[in-house]
Amino acid sequence: MERASRTPPAPGTAVADVAARLRKAGCVFAEDEAELILSAASTPDEADAMVARRADGEPLEHVVGFAEFHGLRIAVEKGVFVPRRRTEVLIREAAAVTRAGAVVVDLCCGSGALGAALAAEVRARPEQDGPEQDARDQNVTAQTAAAQHDGAQRDGPQRDGGQDANERGDGARRDGGERVELHAADIDPVAVRCARRNVPGEVHEGDLFEALPADLRGRVDVLLANVPYVPSREIGLLPSEARDHEARVALDGGEDGLNVLRRVTADAAAWLAPGGHLLCEISERQVPAALAAFAEGGLEPRIAVDEDWSATVILGRRPRAS
Numbered sequence: 001m002e003r004a005s006r007t008p009p010a011p012g013t014a015v016a017d018v019a020a021r022l023r024k025a026g027c028v029f030a031e032d033e034a035e036l037i038l039s040a041a042s043t044p045d046e047a048d049a050m051v052a053r054r055a056d057g058e059p060l061e062h063v064v065g066f067a068e069f070h071g072l073r074i075a076v077e078k079g080v081f082v083p084r085r086r087t088e089v090l091i092r093e094a095a096a097v098t099r100a101g102a103v104v105v106d107l108c109c110g111s112g113a114l115g116a117a118l119a120a121e122v123r124a125r126p127e128q129d130g131p132e133q134d135a136r137d138q139n140v141t142a143q144t145a146a147a148q149h150d151g152a153q154r155d156g157p158q159r160d161g162g163q164d165a166n167e168r169g170d171g172a173r174r175d176g177g178e179r180v181e182l183h184a185a186d187i188d189p190v191a192v193r194c195a196r197r198n199v200p201g202e203v204h205e206g207d208l209f210e211a212l213p214a215d216l217r218g219r220v221d222v223l224l225a226n227v228p229y230v231p232s233r234e235i236g237l238l239p240s241e242a243r244d245h246e247a248r249v250a251l252d253g254g255e256d257g258l259n260v261l262r263r264v265t266a267d268a269a270a271w272l273a274p275g276g277h278l279l280c281e282i283s284e285r286q287v288p289a290a291l292a293a294f295a296e297g298g299l300e301p302r303i304a305v306d307e308d309w310s311a312t313v314i315l316g317r318r319p320r321a322s
Contacts, residue, residue, distance in 0.1 A: 014038060018051055025055035033060055040064040059241045070117035075197040079190050081250035082241075083113035087226060089311035090114065090281050093304050094222055095121045097277045097315070100179040102221035104201075105271070107208060107264065109184035110250055112195030114224045119200050123179045185211035188247055208260075209267050220271045223278045227260040229253040229286065258282075258289055265297035265316065272299075272318040279315050290314050 018034035027033055033054065041047035054063045061067040061082045067074045069083040070091050076082055091114060098104065100122055106115030182201030185208070186192050192205040204211040230251050235243060242251060253259055261280055268278045278299060282290045287303055291314065294301035299316030 018047070021051055021055060025057075027054065036060065036064055040066075057240050057244065059245050062245060067111070067113070069113045070121070072113070072116055072120060072198075074111050074113045074116065075194060076111050077190060077194045079245070079247050080188075080194045081110040081191070081246050083111060086306070086309040086311040087114065087281055088117070089304070089306040089309055090224070090226065090279055090313045091117045091121060092306075093313050093315060094118050094224060094277075094279050098122055098180065098222045100125065101181075103181045103216065103219055103273070104183070104222045105212065105216065105220050105224065106182070106184040106199070107223060107225040108227050108250075108260070109186045109195050109199070109203070110188075110191050110226070112184050112197075112199035112203065114226055115182050115184045115195075116198045116200060118222070118224065119180050119182050125179075183212060183216065187211075188249055191247070191250070208263060209271060212271070217271050219273045221273050221276045223264075223268055223272060223276065225261070225264045225268075225278060225280050227253065227264060227280055229257040229261060229280075229282055231255060231257040256286070256289065258286055258293065261290060262293045265293045265299065267297075268316070269298040269318050274318060274320040276318050277315055278318075279313055282312050282314055284312055287312065287314070 015031065015034050015038060018038060019030040022033050023030035034051075037050045037054065037060075038047055041050055050063050054060055058078075059082055061076050062078050062080075065075060065077075067076050067082050069085070070088050074083060094114075095118060098118060098121075102122070104115060104118060106112060106118075109115060180201075182199060183204065184195050184199045184201065185204040185206060186195060187205070187207050189205060192203055195203045202213075204213070206212075228249065228251050230238065230253055232252050232254055234257075235248065235252055238251065253261070261282070264280070265278070272278065278294070280290070291301050291303070294314060294316040297316070299318055301314055301316045304313045304315060305311070
């Protein structure tokens with residue numbers, strides 16, 4: 001994936017005019033969105049078409065073709081789940097238990113944003129031996145209280161000038177700089193196509209663990225599984241950007257939102273290496289049921305919370321052999 005075009009906005013009142021159109025359509029961050037659209041568009045006609053799509057309710061990320069996530073620019077296509085800023089909390093927690101050379105799997109990967117971000121995080125560390133995995137575990141702050149979130153809260157446009165995923169991904173493969181063995185998988189062929197533009201590793205298509213190479217069984221150090229966790233009856237309550245423009249399979253978690261999570265926890269221990277970790281994002285009200293599912297799957301669970309982002313992450317560790 002190449003860096004998105006950053007052509008200067010049209011002179012004069014172009015930004016103000018576009019912002020006015022977007023504001024009239026109900027866009028809260030109209031000025032920022034106008035600048036992003038005008039920077040991404042190659043021609044005035046393309047800009048006009050992009051503004052019309054955004055005014056019709058299409059997610060900004062789908063309109064411009066990328067989302068900023070954890071300092072990376074992630075390519076996204078129509079219908080593909082847009083990575084949320086609060087999910088960067090999951091990356092922070094994952095980074096704390098990921099050593100250089102780890103085997104990492106991004107399950108239910110969508111655009112591949114999580115795997116790409118974690119790989120970039122590990123690659124950015126100084127070249128040195130890290131502490132033992134158990135010591136890493138002890139340094140991760142975990143809390144048992146959380147702020148509720150709906151699983152599809154939208155954030156304003158991100159203007160951090162993040163690098164393209166492949167500038168810190170495929171480029172690293174070319175120069176030998178990758179520091180994790182990364183695999184990603186999704187059941188949605190559109191998401192898989194998109195992830196192959198972003199992930200500095202192998203991307204597989206299929207249903208959860210069925211998609212993975214058999215030789216990964218028992219040696220995965222970090223398993224990221226940003227599973228859908230919105231209860232089916234609440235899909236209609238989501239913002240239209242998610243409800244109408246992202247694949248339902250990426251949102252719908254079944255009756256209580258944890259159907260896919262339970263399928264993952266049932267098999268995760270068989271794929272994790274001893275001491276390996278499974279990480280998922282959930283809502284506050286799902287904590288008791290999620291803790292039970294992790295424990296039933298043979299994992300030692302704990303909860304990590306970031307109240308600023310209203311983010312709740314559950315981590316499960318496969319015990320080491322005694």
